[in-house]
Amino acid sequence: MDWVHRFVTVTGWSAEPGEFDWADTERAMGTPLPADFKELRRRFPEWGAFSDHVLVLEAHGDAESVLANHESSLRSVSGNPDTRRVFEPFGILGANDESEGKGLVQWGYSFIEEEYYWLVDTLQDPSTWPVVARVDSLEPFQRFDMTASEFLYRVLTEAEFSPFSVAGTIETPYYRTF
Numbered sequence: 001m002d003w004v005h006r007f008v009t010v011t012g013w014s015a016e017p018g019e020f021d022w023a024d025t026e027r028a029m030g031t032p033l034p035a036d037f038k039e040l041r042r043r044f045p046e047w048g049a050f051s052d053h054v055l056v057l058e059a060h061g062d063a064e065s066v067l068a069n070h071e072s073s074l075r076s077v078s079g080n081p082d083t084r085r086v087f088e089p090f091g092i093l094g095a096n097d098e099s100e101g102k103g104l105v106q107w108g109y110s111f112i113e114e115e116y117y118w119l120v121d122t123l124q125d126p127s128t129w130p131v132v133a134r135v136d137s138l139e140p141f142q143r144f145d146m147t148a149s150e151f152l153y154r155v156l157t158e159a160e161f162s163p164f165s166v167a168g169t170i171e172t173p174y175y176r177t178f
Contacts, residue, residue, distance in 0.1 A: 002036070002039075002149075003036060003147060003149035003150045003152075003153050004036060004039045004040050004043055004149050006149075006153055007040065007043070007044075007050075007149060007152070007153055007173075008043055010153070010156070010157060010173050011050070011173050011174050011175045012174070013043070013044060013175050015044075015045070015046065016045075017042050017043050017045065018041075018042055018045025018046075019042065019045075020038070020041055020042060020045070020058075020059035020060070021059070021060075022038055022059050024060075024067070025059060025060070025065070025066055025067040028067055029066075029067065029070065029093070029094075029105065030094070030101075030122060031093075031101075031120065031122040031126065032126050033066065033126060034118065034126040034127055034129060034147060034148065035126070035127060036127065036147040036148060036149045036150075037056075037107060037147070037148045037149065038059075039149075040056060040148065040149045040152075041056065041058065041059055044056070044175055046177040046178075047064065047177065047178050048175055048176050048177035048178050049111070049175070049176055049178070050152060050155075050156055050173065050174070050175055051156055051166055051170045051173050051174055051175075052111070052170075052176060053110050053111055053112070053155075053156075053166050053170070054108060054109075054110050054116075054152060054155060054156070055108055055109055055110070055111070056107065056108045056148075056152070057069055057106065057107050057108055066105065066106070066107060069106050070092075070093070070094075070105055070106065073087075073092045073095075073104075073106065074092055074094060074095055077091075077092050077095050078095070086137050087103075087104055090102075090103055090104050090117075090119060090132065090141065091103045091104065092104050092105075093105050093120045093122075101120075101121065101122035101123055102119075102120060102121050102122070103119075103120055104117040104118070104119060104120065104132065105117060105118050105120050107148055108148070108152070110164075113135075113136045113137070114133060114134065114135055114136070114164060115133060115134055115136075115137065116131060116133045116148070116151065116152075117131070117132050117133065117141075118130070118131060118132075118148070119131075119132050119143065127147065130143050130144060130145045130146070131143075131144040131146060131147070131148055131151045132144070133151070133164060135163055135164075151164075155167075156170070156173040157173060
């Protein structure tokens with residue numbers, strides 16, 4: 001059973017899957033995005049939050065899409081060394097020539113300011129990109145060698161997945177649309 005299917009099962013989600021065209025986003029980013037993430041968005045197509053805690057960025061749209069969020073991050077670090085330092089040691093994908101094809105791309109966040117990224121290497125298969133996350137922008141990143149959907153599943157279901165877990169306070173994971 002894959003992680004996205006586990007999500008559907010554990011949340012009891014029964015809405016019809018959506019269809020998203022990621023081509024424009026992937027073309028603009030210069031890389032395909034992980035298939036498990038695209039499947040997660042397809043299975044949970046409406047904008048919403050997992051357990052009123054985690055939001056997963058969309059395929060299209062304003063600030064809540066992967067591409068719009070990434071473009072905003074690029075603007076914020078452009079020419080601003082203080083903002084660049086917030087993303088050390090990885091940097092933002094496309095923010096400088098030294099790390100061409102490598103860097104962070106945000107795919108989600110929590111209502112309490114946790115940030116979830118892929119550590120992208122465009123020369124590698126996107127399914128192998130690790131997740132890096134942090135509790136807030138002043139904390140160091142933590143690396144997780146797993147997919148975004150596995151990371152989220154653990155956040156919602158494993159109390160010992162500290163410091164990101166909400167399983168100790170939210171007994172049954174759910175998905176609520178806005």
